[in-house]
Amino acid sequence: MIELLSVIIIKFVAIKKGDRELLFNGGDKIDFMCGGHTGKLFPEGFALVPTADARYDIQKTFFERFRVSLKFTCEDPIEKTYYTDRLKNTKPICYECGCDLTDNPDIINEIKESQITWSVVLPTCKSRQCGAFKCERKKRPKRPAQGAAPAPKKKRRKRGAGGGR
Secondary structure (H helix, E strand, O other), X not given: OHHHHHHHHOOOOOOOHHHHHHHHHHHOOOOOOOOOOOOEOXXXXXXXXXXXXXXXXXXXXXXXOOEOOOOOOOXXXXXXXXXXXXXXXXXXXXXXXXXXXOOOHHHHHHHHHHHHHEEEEEOOOOOOOOOOOEEEEEOOOOOOOOOOOOOOOOOOOOOOOOOOO
């Protein structure tokens, strides 16, 4: 469920680091199914604490923020934003089928090696159905550590013997 929530939500709502755990704990309490949604990810009045708890209204408002775009389906490929640098701590999943890649050290190493050269690395599980990695936008070489070379000095023209104009 966490991978699914990451893919669905990250595009729509800015999530603070501290709220991420709350969101994923909430995601574990619901049954998400593609299609047939009202557009809301969590049911009306959803919170992890009982209604009598002082935190109920805060959590209820928090969970009401999350929506599901009705144009997405479970068959859609995972969006590239899942693999951006902003989300470095996300679990590596196959770009095509969404399966977890964390238990495959060869694929994890290939992801790391590809990220040295490419700005966008879309890993796959390398099954027949999913194929090979997709890599886009080759990275530019980095400048030397000492910084850019100073600009050349401009040469001044000498005035002629006639005094100028």
